Each structure stands twice: as structure tokens, then as C-alpha cells.
Amino acid sequence: MFAVAITILVxxxxxxxxxxxxxxxxxxxxxxxxxxxxxxxxxxxxGIMWLNHHTMLSAVSRVNRTVLVLNLLLLxxxxxIPFPTALIxxxxxxxxxxxxxxxxxxxxxxxxxxxxxxxxxxxAAHQKELGARRRVRTPRLSTIRFTAGNAGYIGGTIIAVFAxxxxxxxxxxxxxxxxxxxxxxPSAGDDSAPGD
Amino acid sequence: MFAVAITILVxxxxxxxxxxxxxxxxxxxxxxxxxxxxxxxxxxxxGIMWLNHHTMLSAVSRVNRTVLVLNLLLLxxxxxIPFPTALIxxxxxxxxxxxxxxxxxxxxxxxxxxxxxxxxxxxAAHQKELGARRRVRTPRLSTIRFTAGNAGYIGGTIIAVFAxxxxxxxxxxxxxxxxxxxxxxPSAGDDSAPGD
Amino acid sequence: MFAVAITILVxxxxxxxxxxxxxxxxxxxxxxxxxxxxxxxxxxxxGIMWLNHHTMLSAVSRVNRTVLVLNLLLLxxxxxIPFPTALIxxxxxxxxxxxxxxxxxxxxxxxxxxxxxxxxxxxAAHQKELGARRRVRTPRLSTIRFTAGNAGYIGGTIIAVFAxxxxxxxxxxxxxxxxxxxxxxPSAGDDSAPGD
Amino acid sequence: MFAVAITILVxxxxxxxxxxxxxxxxxxxxxxxxxxxxxxxxxxxxGIMWLNHHTMLSAVSRVNRTVLVLNLLLLxxxxxIPFPTALIxxxxxxxxxxxxxxxxxxxxxxxxxxxxxxxxxxxAAHQKELGARRRVRTPRLSTIRFTAGNAGYIGGTIIAVFAxxxxxxxxxxxxxxxxxxxxxxPSAGDDSAPGD
Numbered sequence: 069m070f071a072v073a074i075t076i077l078v079x080x081x082x083x084x085x086x087x088x089x090x091x092x093x094x095x096x097x098x099x100x101x102x103x104x105x106x107x108x109x110x111x112x113x114x115g116i117m118w119l120n121h122h123t124m125l126s127a128v129s130r131v132n133r134t135v136l137v138l139n140l141l142l143l144x145x146x147x148x149i150p151f152p153t154a155l156i157x158x159x160x161x162x163x164x165x166x167x168x169x170x171x172x173x174x175x176x177x178x179x180x181x182x183x184x185x186x187x188x189x190x191x192a193a194h195q196k197e198l199g200a201r202r203r204v205r206t207p208r209l210s211t212i213r214f215t216a217g218n219a220g221y222i223g224g225t226i227i228a229v230f231a232x233x234x235x236x237x238x239x240x241x242x243x244x245x246x247x248x249x250x251x252x253x254p255s256a257g258d259d260s261a262p263g264d
Numbered sequence: 265m266f267a268v269a270i271t272i273l274v275x276x277x278x279x280x281x282x283x284x285x286x287x288x289x290x291x292x293x294x295x296x297x298x299x300x301x302x303x304x305x306x307x308x309x310x311g312i313m314w315l316n317h318h319t320m321l322s323a324v325s326r327v328n329r330t331v332l333v334l335n336l337l338l339l340x341x342x343x344x345i346p347f348p349t350a351l352i353x354x355x356x357x358x359x360x361x362x363x364x365x366x367x368x369x370x371x372x373x374x375x376x377x378x379x380x381x382x383x384x385x386x387x388a389a390h391q392k393e394l395g396a397r398r399r400v401r402t403p404r405l406s407t408i409r410f411t412a413g414n415a416g417y418i419g420g421t422i423i424a425v426f427a428x429x430x431x432x433x434x435x436x437x438x439x440x441x442x443x444x445x446x447x448x449x450p451s452a453g454d455d456s457a458p459g460d
Numbered sequence: 461m462f463a464v465a466i467t468i469l470v471x472x473x474x475x476x477x478x479x480x481x482x483x484x485x486x487x488x489x490x491x492x493x494x495x496x497x498x499x500x501x502x503x504x505x506x507g508i509m510w511l512n513h514h515t516m517l518s519a520v521s522r523v524n525r526t527v528l529v530l531n532l533l534l535l536x537x538x539x540x541i542p543f544p545t546a547l548i549x550x551x552x553x554x555x556x557x558x559x560x561x562x563x564x565x566x567x568x569x570x571x572x573x574x575x576x577x578x579x580x581x582x583x584a585a586h587q588k589e590l591g592a593r594r595r596v597r598t599p600r601l602s603t604i605r606f607t608a609g610n611a612g613y614i615g616g617t618i619i620a621v622f623a624x625x626x627x628x629x630x631x632x633x634x635x636x637x638x639x640x641x642x643x644x645x646p647s648a649g650d651d652s653a654p655g656d
Numbered sequence: 657m658f659a660v661a662i663t664i665l666v667x668x669x670x671x672x673x674x675x676x677x678x679x680x681x682x683x684x685x686x687x688x689x690x691x692x693x694x695x696x697x698x699x700x701x702x703g704i705m706w707l708n709h710h711t712m713l714s715a716v717s718r719v720n721r722t723v724l725v726l727n728l729l730l731l732x733x734x735x736x737i738p739f740p741t742a743l744i745x746x747x748x749x750x751x752x753x754x755x756x757x758x759x760x761x762x763x764x765x766x767x768x769x770x771x772x773x774x775x776x777x778x779x780a781a782h783q784k785e786l787g788a789r790r791r792v793r794t795p796r797l798s799t800i801r802f803t804a805g806n807a808g809y810i811g812g813t814i815i816a817v818f819a820x821x822x823x824x825x826x827x828x829x830x831x832x833x834x835x836x837x838x839x840x841x842p843s844a845g846d847d848s849a850p851g852d
Binding site for chain 2: 473
């Protein structure tokens with residue numbers, strides 16, 4: 069599902085073909101920078117969510133009904149990401165509409181963040197029942213990470229009310245930060261990479 | 265295929281980008297609630313179908329030609345779900361059109377329900393031939409479950425003729441009910457979760 | 461790729477949402493029968509191609525560069541199927557356009573048929589090199605099957621010049637025929653079903 | 657992700673359905689040759705990238721954070737390919753627009769080429785750390801291949817400024833060349849083929 073969701077982001081770029089139908093010039097393409105920018109931010113964000121999802125679920129050796137339900141709710145948010153991405157691509161340059169689009173983007177991210185937090189707290193609280201392969205990181209630490217991540221998205225969403233472009237830059241920096249700043253993952257040694 | 269079908273549901277949200285092209289306000293986005301509602305109901309419904317499909321087919325250790333054909337017919341219905349979902353997203357607010365859309369949705373669900381029923385009855389009747397890994401639940405019980413589920417969808421479809429919003433709420437509640445109310449699955453202990 | 465291609469067929473149904481935007485009635489939906497018909501025929505056809513592809517490639521234990529290239533050309537045809545399907549959905553009711561659409565559909569099927577034929581002849585001729593797990597059926601038999609199948613598609617394409625609806629029925633019957641009429645597959649006993 | 661990206665290329669063909677809505681004749685379909693041409697070139701190109709990606713990552717037995725990040729950047733380019741493909745399909749026949757479209761296509765290819773080059777150089781430099789299964793080809797040879805490949809794309813992009821059709825032919829020939837001209841891959845003996 070992550071693989072499909074991340075690939076569907078290209079539908080964020082395809083409307084540019086129609087928009088530049090009458091005059092396809094280098095300037096007209098460059099003028100569509102919000103679409104490329106939103107594509108890159110969402111691509112990195114879903115990519116990180118994919119890695120975190122894999123790390124999170126590979127910590128346990130079995131899943132129960134509750135995990136499957138939490139997972140489904142989490143993925144309902146992830147799969148929706150191309151929608152606020154498309155809103156930003158269409159409206160980042162407009163004054164009011166750009167703000168509405170970026171705030172919507174931030175709210176979807178916050179909802180997904182809460183989904184990850186709920187999943188992690190549940191996994192940490194039911195380690196024995198789920199046959200944890202390694203010691204699931206303590207709720208305290210996961211809470212700190214969850215709080216820090218969501219604080220960033222909440223802050224970005226508030227900024228989006230005033231400065232949507234600045235907010236999108238913050239969302240992009242959050243993605244880059246989490247891409248590099250990651251707790252060591254004992255299972256990282258497996259030989260499969262996303263997309264392989 | 266379930267992974268792709270469930271992700272394609274985001275195309276139910278993307279037309280909102282066009283609809284709010286001239287005026288993207290918080291009110292305009294909120295006004296599109298039928299699209300979000302239909303997205304959530306269909307997402308949970310396909311999610312449950314996915315789990316049930318996995319449970320059903322993991323009960324046997326091999327499949328024959330008939331199972332493959334039944335499976336293909338079943339998936340033909342599941343893959344079509346984004347279509348009635350999009351009808352509801354576009355028309356739930358309209359008086360006549362909303363009823364047509366919701367009835368169509370219900371009819372697709374009933375057809376899929378019959379597909380699951382046929383598959384289950386066949387699997388239960390050919391346990392030895394298909395090398396059942398565990399005792400496939402008796403046809404009697406599967407019949408009861410099938411009847412109960414489809415009775416809900418048939419009832420919802422009849423209600424849709426008069427009150428489409430109420431019918432969609434019923435379809436959503438059916439999904440939530442089956443999400444939690446599920447016969448124990450001995451194979452639930454495997455370490456893969458949908459979307460991982 | 462088969463899983464994605466078969467799921468993308470739902471995009472054959474989504475234009476109906478736009479076409480019935482102003483008046484969504486049961487009659488307007490029923491009027492779109494070419495779209496449902498084309499969806500069902502293409503779904504079954506891709507489903508059979510998927511099974512045949514699996515059977516064909518599971519006959520050998522390794523692949524070489526030529527097999528990968530032949531496979532890529534074959535899949536280039538399969539992935540394109542939603543295009544002539546959409547042409548039929550849009551035009552089956554029109555006199556001239558319906559013929560052009562159905563002939564195009566037939567030509568794509570014939571091209572894919574030649575692709576399967578080429579792959580099969582190559583696999584049969586290089587059994588030792590590719591470490592055939594079981595004896596690949598003789599070129600003679602595969603030639604007969606390939607000729608019979610493609611003769612059906614060639615005949616259907618000729619008929620499409622005069623009677624597109626009849627041609628689409630023939631394409632559908634060819635799919636149903638191959639769905640049931642299938643040489644025994646020793647590997648059919650594995651426990652994975654398409655879409656699982 | 658490669659499987660989804662390559663299948664999404666059919667969306668390059670679907671706009672033809674709309675373009676020929678009023679008059680679907682054989683001539684009107686033939687007139688859309690840039691779309692088929694661009695489809696074939698991009699299909700072969702993504703297919704080769706898929707094979708190379710598999711070969712490259714199967715050379716090591718584990719991946720670290722840097723490989724995952726490089727991989728994500730690489731895939732961000734691959735997933736975007738349907739966008740310049742659609743630009744070419746829409747504009748190859750137009751004088752100025754055709755040049756802009758083909759140059760854009762070339763620039764995306766060059767960016768992806770640099771991504772592959774960076775990944776390969778990193779893998780070659782960290783063979784021990786990543787538990788190389790076989791000796792990763794020397795940086796010198798990979799540099800030559802990377803330079804040759806990208807030189808082709810850079811040359812094609814320069815030609816695209818004057819003759820877009822000639823440039824697209826060059827991009828197609830580059831794909832065909834790499835399809836057959838490939839360093840021996842010790843892991844080619846595994847029994848899975850793309851799309852199976």
C-alpha cells in the first residue's frame with residue numbers, strides 16, 4: 069500500500085500537462101513549482117512513514133485484531149496524502165486558498181501522527197502478547213518522539229495560517245530530519261529495500 | 265490487488281481539487297463531506313474483505329481451478345468498489361441521484377457478499393481435496409455468517425431507496441462490526457500486516 | 461504488474477460518474493452497459509493471462525536475459541489493455557467508432573498472443589539451459605494452443621469490422637473458455653491465489 | 657514501486673479516449689503516435705531501471721540508512737517518469753512545446769542517472785560494511801558505464817533542443833542498448849521474473 073500510495077503522487081504532476089496545454093514553455097513549467105515542491109515533500113514523508121511502519125511492525129512477531137484495526141486506521145490516513153498534496157499543488161500561489169490547502173495538509177499529517185502514536189503505545193504495552201522480537205522501545209521514549217514529531221506538524225499547521233510556503237518548507241525539513249535522525253534499527257540488516 | 269484497490273480510493277477525493285478550484289475555503293472543503301464519508305466506509309470495507317480473504321484462503325493448502333475462477337469473480341467485484349464510492353461522493357447530497365448512487369453501492373456489496381458465500385461453501389465442501397490446514401468452519405456456521413452479513417447489506421440497500429445517508433451509515437456500521445466481531449483465526453500469528 | 465493492471469480497469473468505470481453528473485438515474489447507469497461489459501471481458505482476460513504467465517514461468521527454475529526481454533515486451537501489451545477497453549466503453553454504441561474501438565482491442569489481444577507464443581517457443585527450446593522443473597510441453601502442442609487462441613482473436617477482430625458487439629461477446633467467450641479449459645498445472649498446488 | 661510506476665504509464669494512453677471522442681477513426685488513432693511512442697520508450701526504460709535496481713541491490717546483503725535515503729531519492733525520479741512522458745505524448749508534434757517536453761524528459765533521465773551513479777559509487781565504497789554477496793564491480797567500471805549512459809542522455813537532451821523526435825528515438829535506442837548490453841549478473845538464475 070505504501071508502494072502504491074507513493075507512486076500515485078505522480079498524479080500530483082499530471083494536471084500540469086493540461087495546465088500547460090496551450091503554451092508549454094520552460095517558464096510555464098517552472099511556474100508550476102508548487103506541484104514539484106509538494107511532490108517532493110510528500111514523497112519523502114510517505115517514504116519515512118514506510119520505513120517507520122516497517123520498523124514498528126517488525127518489532128513484534130505476531131499481530132492481533134487490535135493491531136490490524138489500528139493499522140487500517142493508520143493506512144487510511146497515509147493513503148489520503150495525495151489529496152492534500154494535490155490541494156497544495158493547485159493553490160499554494162493563491163493567498164487564501166494556499167492557506168486552506170496547507171492547513172489541510174498539516175491536519176492530515178497530525179492525524180497520521182496520532183495514528184502512529186496510538187499504534188506504538190499499544191505495541192509497547194502488549195510486548196509479551198505480541199511476542200516482541202526485541203525489546204520495544206519504552207513508551208516514555210516513544211512518547212517523546214511522538215510529541216516532538218507532532219509538535220513540529222502542529223507548529224507547521226499554525227504557521228500555515230499565515231505563511232503557507234514557510235509551512236511547506238517546515239513539513240519538508242521535518243521529513244529530512246526524520247530521514248537521517250532515526251533510532252538504531254536492529255532489523256536494518258535485512259536485504260530488502262523499499263521498491264526492490 | 266486489495267492493496268491497489270484500497271489505495272485507488274484516494275481518486276474518490278481528488279475530484280474535490282477541481283470542485284474547489286475557484287474557491288477553496290474551509291467551508292467548501294467541509295461541504296464535500298460525502299466524499300470523505302464514502303472514502304472511510306469503502307476503506308474499512310475493503311480492509312475487512314482483505315482480512316477475510318486472507319483468512320479464507322489460508323485455511324487450505326492448495327487451490328484448484330474452480331477456486332481460482334471463484335476468486336477472480338470475487339475480485340472483479342472488489343476492484344469495482346471505487347466506482348459506486350465515486351457515485352456516492354458526487355451525489356449523496358442530491359435527492360434522487362443520491363438514492364441511485366447508494367442503491368448501486370449496496371448492490372455491488374451484495375454481489376460481493378454472494379461471491380464470498382460461494383467461495384466459502386466451495387472451500388468447506390472440498391476440504392480434503394484442497395488439503396485444509398485446519399478444519400474449515402462448517403457450512404452451517406458460514407451460512408449463518410453469510411446470511412447475517414448479506415441481510416445487513418440487503419436491508420441497507422432497501423433503506424437507501426428512502427434515506428441514502430442512513431444507508432451509508434449502516435454500511436459503515438456493518439464494516440466496523442465485522443472489523444471487531446471476527447471468528448478466531450489460528451493463522452493470525454504471522455508477522456505480516458497488510459500494507460507492510 | 462498484473463495486479464496493478466487489473467485493478468486499473470476500474471478507471472474504465474469512473475468516467476461514468478462524469479457522464480451521469482447531470483442526471484444520475486437507474487436508466488442512465490444501465491445505458492452505460494458497454495463500460496461494464498468491457499470491464500468484465502478485460503478483467504477475465506487479464507486474469508487468465510496472469511494465470512498463464514505464472515504457469516509458463518514457473519515451468520523453469522531460472523531466467524536469462526532473453527526471457528526478461530520477452531517478458532518485458534509481453535507485459536508492455538498487457539499493461540496497455542485498459543486503453544482499448546476504455547475506447548470500447550466510450551464508443552461501443554456508436555456505429556463507426558464502435559468498430560474502430562473493437563478492432564483496436566482485437567489487435568492488442570493478437571499482439572499479446574504473439575508475445576505469449578514467442579515466450580513459450582523460447583522456453584520450450586531452451587529447457588535445459590533454463591533448468592526446467594518439469595518437462596515443458598512440446599512446441600507442437602504449444603503451437604496448436606497458440607494458433608487456436610490467436611485464431612479466435614483474429615476471427616473476432618474480423619467480425620469487429622462488421623459487428624462490434626458480437627466481437628466483444630466472442631472476446632468474452634474466449635476468456636471464459638480459457639478460464640476452464642486449461643492444461644493440468646503441476647504447480648497449481650501452491651497456496652497462493654492471485655490477489656491474496 | 658517499479659511495478660506500479662510502469663503500469664501507471666497506461667495513463668499516458670487514456671487521454672486519447674477523450675481526444676478522439678468526437679471522431680474515433682483509424683486515422684485519428686494513428687495520429688496519436690507520439691503517445692504510443694513515448695509509452696514504449698518509457699516502458700522499456702523503467703523496465704531496464706527495474707532490472708538494474710534489482711541487480712545493484714542484490715549485490716549487498718544488507719542496507720544501511722544512507723542506502724535507504726539514496727534509494728528513496730532515486731525512486732523519486734523513477735516515479736516521476738509518467739509526467740515528462742505525458743508531456744511528450746501531448747506535445748511531440750508541436751514545434752516549441754515538443755522541444756520543451758523532450759528536454760524535460762531528458763533532464764529527468766539525467767537526474768535519475770546521477771541517482772544510480774551515486775548509489776553505485778556508495779555501494780562499491782562500502783562493500784564490507786554492507787556484506788557484499790559478490791565482489792561489487794569496481795568504481796572504475798561503474799564510472800565508465802555511468803558516464804557512457806549519462807553521456808547518451810545528455811547528448812539526447814541537447815539534440816532535443818533542435819529535433820525532439822530524433823531525441824526520443826535516441827532515448828529509445830539507449831533503452832534497447834541497455835536491455836541487451838548488460839554485465840553478467842550472477843543472481844540472474846533466480847526464478848522470479850518481474851511481473852510474475
